[in-house]
Amino acid sequence: MAETYDELKRYIRSVPDFPKPGINFYDITTLMQDPVGFALALDGMEKFARAKEANKIVAVESRGFLFGAALADRLKTGVAIARKPGKLPYRTISAEYALEYGTDRLELHEDAVKTGERVLIVDDLIATGGTIEAVAGMVEKLNATVAGISAVIDLSFLPWREKLNRFEVNCLITFDSE
Amino acid sequence: MAETYDELKRYIRSVPDFPKPGINFYDITTLMQDPVGFALALDGMEKFARAKEANKIVAVESRGFLFGAALADRLKTGVAIARKPGKLPYRTISAEYALEYGTDRLELHEDAVKTGERVLIVDDLIATGGTIEAVAGMVEKLNATVAGISAVIDLSFLPWREKLNRFEVNCLITFDSE
Numbered sequence: 001m002a003e004t005y006d007e008l009k010r011y012i013r014s015v016p017d018f019p020k021p022g023i024n025f026y027d028i029t030t031l032m033q034d035p036v037g038f039a040l041a042l043d044g045m046e047k048f049a050r051a052k053e054a055n056k057i058v059a060v061e062s063r064g065f066l067f068g069a070a071l072a073d074r075l076k077t078g079v080a081i082a083r084k085p086g087k088l089p090y091r092t093i094s095a096e097y098a099l100e101y102g103t104d105r106l107e108l109h110e111d112a113v114k115t116g117e118r119v120l121i122v123d124d125l126i127a128t129g130g131t132i133e134a135v136a137g138m139v140e141k142l143n144a145t146v147a148g149i150s151a152v153i154d155l156s157f158l159p160w161r162e163k164l165n166r167f168e169v170n171c172l173i174t175f176d177s178e
Numbered sequence: 179m180a181e182t183y184d185e186l187k188r189y190i191r192s193v194p195d196f197p198k199p200g201i202n203f204y205d206i207t208t209l210m211q212d213p214v215g216f217a218l219a220l221d222g223m224e225k226f227a228r229a230k231e232a233n234k235i236v237a238v239e240s241r242g243f244l245f246g247a248a249l250a251d252r253l254k255t256g257v258a259i260a261r262k263p264g265k266l267p268y269r270t271i272s273a274e275y276a277l278e279y280g281t282d283r284l285e286l287h288e289d290a291v292k293t294g295e296r297v298l299i300v301d302d303l304i305a306t307g308g309t310i311e312a313v314a315g316m317v318e319k320l321n322a323t324v325a326g327i328s329a330v331i332d333l334s335f336l337p338w339r340e341k342l343n344r345f346e347v348n349c350l351i352t353f354d355s356e
Contacts, residue, residue, distance in 0.1 A: 015267040025267045029287055032247070033234075035256045042251055056211075062240040066259070069210070069244040070251040073220055078211045079244065089193040089203045109207055 005044045005172035008152065011037035012173075024178045026153055028124050032066060041172060045071050045122065045150045048170040052148040054120035056113055058082055060135055061106070067152065068122035080112035082135045095137050097130035106131060108138045118147035125153040126171060129160025136167060183222045183350035186330065189215035190351075202356040204331055206302050210244060219350060223249050223300065223328045226348040230326040232298035234291055236260055238313055239284070245330065246300035258290035260313045273315050275308035284309060286316045296325035303331040304349060307338025314345060 011031040018025040031037045045067060049057075057079040059068025065081060072079035085094065085105050092107040113119055119139045121132060126149070136146045146167055154160075154171030157178065189209040196203040209215045223245060227235075235257040237246025243259060250257035263272065263283050270285040291297055297317045299310060304327075314324045324345055332338075332349030335356065 013268065018267040019264075027267050029259060029266070029268070029290070032250075033256045033258050033290065035250075035254045038250065038256055039254065059244070062243060065240060065243040066237070066247040066257065070248045072210075072213075072216065073248040073251065076213045076217065078213045078216055080211050081207060081244070086197075088207065089196040089205045090191065090207070112207070112211065 003044065003047070005040065008037060008041055008044075008173050012153070022178075026125065026155075026175060028063060028152060031152070038070075041067065041152050042070055042074065044172045045152075045170075046074050048148060048150050049075055049120045052118070052120060052168060054118050054147040056080065056117040056119045056144070058108070058113065058119050058121050058135060058139060060121065060123040060131055061087070063125075064123035067124060067150075071120075071122060071150075080108065082106045082108050082112075082131075082138070093138055093141060095134035097134040098128075099130075106134050106138070108135070108142070110142070113139055113142050113144040115143040117144040119144050120147055121149045123151045125155065126151045126160050126164075126169070127155045127158045129158075129163035132160070133163045136164070181222065181225070183218065186215060186219055186222075186351050190331070200356075204303065204333075204353060206241065206330060209330070216248075219245065219330050220248055220252065222350040223330075223348075224252050226326060226328050227253055227298045230296070230298065230346060232296050232325040234258065234295040234297045234322070236286070236291065236297050236299050236313060236317060238299065238301040238309055239265070241303075242301035245302060245328075249298075249300060249328075258286065260284045260286050260290075260309075260316070271316055271319060273312035275312040276306075277308075284312050284316070286313070286320070288320070291317055291320050291322040293321040295322040297322050298325055299327045301329045303333065304329045304338050304342075304347070305333045305336045307336075307341035310338070311341045314342070
């Protein structure tokens with residue numbers, strides 16, 4: 001996309017040593033609390049979603065819910081949610097992803113997406129790409145198409161590109177170091 | 179409100195014995211996945227928010243994020259988030275609420291709301307009212323006003339009314355038994 005959304009950076013708070021020493025956390029709460037910043041981020045995501053002709057949103061727990069739901073309302077697509085194990089009440093499928101130590105899982109309801117739907121997967125930030133890859137795998141297992149992946153923040157110093165190189169990924173802003 | 183949103187009930191899936199035997203879970207994922215249902219729920223919340231002249235949304239983790247963020251985008255208010263302990267990276271205040279056995283806490287960033295803001299607290303469902311009461315207390319501690327409380331579902335057979343009787347509460351639909 002030709003547009004630049006670098007202006008979004010000034011709405012994002014950098015919190016040192018969270019969640020542990022040496023990690024710099026990019027805090028999007030200050031972005032969402034600002035109507036101008038929040039709308040600008042959604043404008044960028046909406047433009048990408050329309051270009052990819054997405055007709056369903058899958059939002060990733062839990063900060064992805066914030067952007068995914070607002071985007072679904074703009075696009076009138078409906079929004080499904082990918083959640084941590086045990087949170088979804090109906091029949092689910094699940095996919096594993098790697099953590100720094102060990103693994104975790106995400107779940108999706110069996111009826112979260114329908115055959116042939118063009119799904120935009122939405123999260124706040126892409127770091128290792130593990131959770132997004134797990135969600136994309138579930139979307140495809142349910143016979144829908146991953147039309148694109150949209151996030152506000154790209155942590156370009158982390159190795160998500162290899163994992164997601166099959167997909168069209170759009171991030172609005174990039175941080176290239178911690 | 180004079181309008182009836184009873185039509186929303188047909189978008190909500192009832193899942194027996196979740197999260198444990200004997201409990202009937204009202205599943206809003208089927209509502210959110212339907213563009214018509216999701217828009218109708220947001221229409222109802224938006225009407226209440228405008229009537230109460232809310233100029234800030236506080237959304238409760240994590241299903242409240244879905245409705246609260248979309249509503250904030252419609253109203254152009256910005257949205258703050260009340261989260262489980264340890265999730266918010268910046269300086270927080272917290273409040274305790276009762277569980278069936280024991281207690282839990284919710285946190286809010288110190289700068290989540292500003293003095294004098296008129297806050298609409300948004301969640302998907304009101305059951306015991308404990309989490310909402312905790313969030314309302316934090317909003318007031320930060321010198322903002324609770325303009326109203328908005329949820330899709332009222333579980334009227336649970337005793338939330340006493341806890342929240344100081345506040346204007348609007349739920350779109352009521353279930354009077356499990």
